[in-house]
Amino acid sequence: MSAIPASFALLARRYRTRRRVAEWLAVLGVVLFGFTALAVATALPLAARVIPALLLGSVAAVIIRWRSSREPVDEETIARHLNREFTEAEESAELFLRAASELTLLEQLQRGRVGPRIEPILERLVLPDTWRKRLLLAAGTGLLLTIGLVGGRALGAAPMDAGVRSPGSSVAAATPPKIDRVRIEIVPPAYTRLPVRRAEQLDLDVEEGSKVTWTFSVSGGAAPARLVMTTGDSIPLEPVGQGLLRATVYAAQSTLYQVFFTGAGAPAKATDLHRFVVRLDAPPTVAIDSPATRVEIPSGGALTLTLHATARDDHGVDSTSLVGTVSNGSGEAIRFRSVTLQLVRRNADEGRTGVLESRLDLKRLGMEPGDVLYAHVRVSDSRRPVPNVSISPTVFIGIVDTGRVAIAALTGMALPPLPEALRSQRQLIIDTERLLADSAKISLKSFEDRSANIGLDQGLLRLHYGEYLGDEDYHGEELTGEMPNFPDPSLLPGGPTPPVIPPEHRHDVAEVAVLLSPVTKTKLRKAVAEMWRAELMLRTHKPRASLPFQNRALMLLKEIQQDARLYVQRLAFELPTLEPDKKRFTGELKRMGPLVRTENLSAPGDSSRVALAFGAAVRLADGGLGEAADRRVLEEGGRALAPLALDDPARFLPALRALRETIDSLEAGRRCASCAALAAGGLWRALPLPPAALSAGSRVGRGLADAYARELARRP
């Protein structure tokens, strides 16, 4: 009998426990449903989905607990339930909840009578659980809805994308795709011998011809994507694994690029614009270190010399050759022939530098005095498939021909032939040598007379060349300080009276001297100085001592003559011979055809594309509505801006990015006035200054009225 109250308490506690479990299950169902619904309906991140779902669950929990608190379950509830449901209780179940001392005699008798009937009922009692059922139903519904949403999306998406899905994108993304990481592999061309390298920054600087492979790790489900270049190229990114997209490009030209997702529901732009700079393979450089550009080998001198050259290339020198051409003869009889020359190469700096050497044996090349060898070095680098080629400046190596008449063909002008009265320098040398040979046979006076005469001729020759230097036409007071002190001829022992040339200024003649090149002028001045010294020796009866000076003077004159020679390869076509006798002054016009010419010249350039894009950007920046053609116009402006952004990213890259933002916003139907304003600024910078206007538009007012008004204003 005493166990009955304890049974009441036990039943009540069990009931409450079951109900609490059901409540929590219901709350869990609500949370799950909320989380799944948010995930399906929105693209919020995980945290942003969890917090609203928890809040929803909290609200549900509060409501459920409030409803439960209004229907508490305890021993009295159990007793009331027994009284209501079982007649055996005879409405006396509450008697078991009171202490025996509190019961009246009649109540004690009734408890004793009912107790045995209640005990079996309590053992098999099943309390009604309408709340529990409702709660379990709510929890079950939540779970079922959750399963339905997830399953339905998975099942529904699969057939929709089946027709267009690429092999890698097996399941459409439930969340928008996002690039988490990128790995870029750059494989330079083999000929560069540069190692393969990897990068993780999207701004790239690669060698021309490099193979560049981007591998993007994409989270949130793979989606079709493309690599879009500002040059207009668009390269699809191939799926190569779970969440991996790859594209490969062979670097040919610098550009800017951007990654776009092309799948439905994915954000269009995956990255900003980035630089893809292609470093072109520079052509090799080659320079001839020695000999100098012009070499004159004196007659009888060594006919061998060594040519040294240095070739350099950024990736390595490949082939080198020395190309020579020999000219023989002179005037119209000149002939040219090509010769093959040996070139020895030593590599340095891992093949990037080639030290070249060639021993030139002019005799073996068949060269004679007066011949000239023109030689240059040809170098190609290792670029493939078409190498870069460079050619060095040409060196001129000539053998001096002293056997010709010493008439210097000075640069740009031909000196007139020597007057009959003048003897050439070579003739003077011959005369001097003959005098020395005859010195043993002739008298001293005759020796001195002949020496003085040769000195006189030497003086006249000196004066002749001195005229070209702008010197005064008398005994050289104007010449440089290199001149020796010249003794008075009248004081010379036994010397004849030299011809008196009165001092005079002939600057009009000297004008021609300014036409001489500085090098020629210097050499001519040296030659005249040598003649001065030779003349001095001859007039002081020392012909032997004068010979070195005369020879040097002759050598310098020959050098001047050689300097005047030019080698120009003939390239032009042969002009037909003019026939003026047949064509001119005949008055024949019948064969003249109709003289009409038409041409259309106007064509819009890059700047007009930029100007159009600028106009559209300004309109959008001012809050104007985008027009149908704006997107195309802005795209074209972007293409014109891209090369500038590559060259000067600090000035133009932000504007180009803003331009892309503007285009994206146009596509999305949004307005982005700030992007458009930034883009407009960049486009404005990119616009060149326009040429001067050719119209009458800047005129204010018109016609005679203006002149009348101006005149009125002018007169008081």
Added chain:
Amino acid sequence: MIPFVVLGVLGLLFLALEWQRPRRERLALRLAATLVAWTALAALLAPPKFPALAARRIGVLVTPGASMAEGRRAADSIGTAEPMVLPSPGVYDPAHLARRHPELDSLLVLGAGVRDEDWAGADRFSVTAGRPPRATGFVAATWRRAALLGDQVAVEGRFVSPGAAPAQLRLEDLSGVVDSLETAAADTTFRFSLVPKAAGRHRYVVRAVGRNGATMAAESLGVAVVAAAAPSLLLLQGTPRFETRDLTRLLAGRGGRVAVRTRVAKDRYLREFFNRRVEPFERLSPELLRSVDIVVLDGLTVNELSAPEMALLRRAVLEEGLGVLVWRDSVARAVSRNTGSDQRFFLEFPLVRQPGALTRESGVALRGPAHTGASPVEVESSLFEERPDAVPILEDGSGRTLAAVLVRGRGRIGTSLVLTPSAWAYRQERDLFEAYWGRLLGAVARDTADRWSVSPDGPVTVDQSLAITLFSSAPAPVATVRTPAGAVDTVSLRREAGSTDTWSGLYWPASAGWHELRREGGGSLDFHGEPAGSWAGADRSARARGTARRASLPPGKGPAEGGVAGVPRERPMPRWWLFVVFLVAAGWLWAEGMRTRGRTIMQ
């Protein structure tokens, strides 16, 4: 009206009640009192007016920069005259005061004052200007509101630094600073130049930046740029000319339509067409001349023109505004009094041959930042004489005219002493070459399009009057303004005295933004209305100038000149008089009623 009807009915009712009273004592008085009370009540609603002679007054006009309290203090201090403060917030329109207050004969203007153009219609006032507050910031600025693409636009003005602090003045566009200047004094004049890079409506900012980088003042200005089409050219030359090729290439490259006829042998011509279809033009025709803006010819060609062709060309210049540019060949140089009058019409210029060489080397002053250092080219040594109908176009470094146009009817005939302008093109100075031809062709080209002029030259702010001038040959032009909101206002235009094609009108922009001024079926001009409150320094400066100028003028014709002591006008009867009458009449009626009622109770 209804109150008077009600009053009338009530009046008749009261009169009827008085008439029917059983007690007939003082009936007449009571009826009279009732009538008086009723009349006074009606007059209270609409007080009657009576003629009066108002005394002349001095008005105190309070304008921006002065407070109403200052105005009242000034009115008090004027003394014997009866002062009058005229608070006219928002509108400081002296013409309005002149219309509404005929008793005013003098105005004391306090504050910044009134702009010059706003004094129109208020000539009769004698104006005394108070001391205006000092204007600071950008106190003046002028620029060309409309320019052709390729034209240089100068922005000139004056900046007064607040507190005389040094500043850097900048002209900025979308891409940053275009031009700048360091101020050397508190009051600095500036001249910036800009070349708009594209057609359209462009906004620029003039900004003063202090040493600490903070903006001291910033104002915006608008320039509307139009890409003008290159003129259409007909070039007739008696001999092939080296300069022709570069000129035609320049024009055709800009989309201009060019036709060239060059005599290459007797009765043989080379005809070249650039951007236009091939058409025969051995003879000049009216259609051909109407299709071009400029005819370029040399003396040889003028000599070869037949009499009808000469007459046709002459009429096209005089009546249709065709421009003619003459090459200075030997025939053109040899023109004299003995030359035929038709030839002289085209070839005679006020030129004086100089002794010595026929040509000389000379630079050309092609203004602009890119054109200042024009390298010398060969020019004819003759000198232009000054003549009213000769408009100088180009000068050399010494100010001697190198090119001029003669105004001939509606057209112009021009020539240039520069013989080898293509030398610039071959010296890699193509900008000079283009600037030269731009100036020359622009000066002679047919110009029958409408041309607008808007005054003031400086900023136009909202509610500021804008004087519009239209040069148009249209018989009765109608000008409209499209506001920033898209609404279209019509501007009334009147023909200027003494001109057949100059029309003027006034417009008040009501909102900030771009306005498009357009003639129906004609040309247009865009201008930007600045928001109210902007260009405050320039506004104050203009007001001070306008007020000072007006104060320096004597009053014009008006009532004040007659020496009359007052101005006749109707004055309303004071209401309190009527109220007193009503009170007395109604009071007497009440007292009478009380007296008779008391007597009845006692009875």
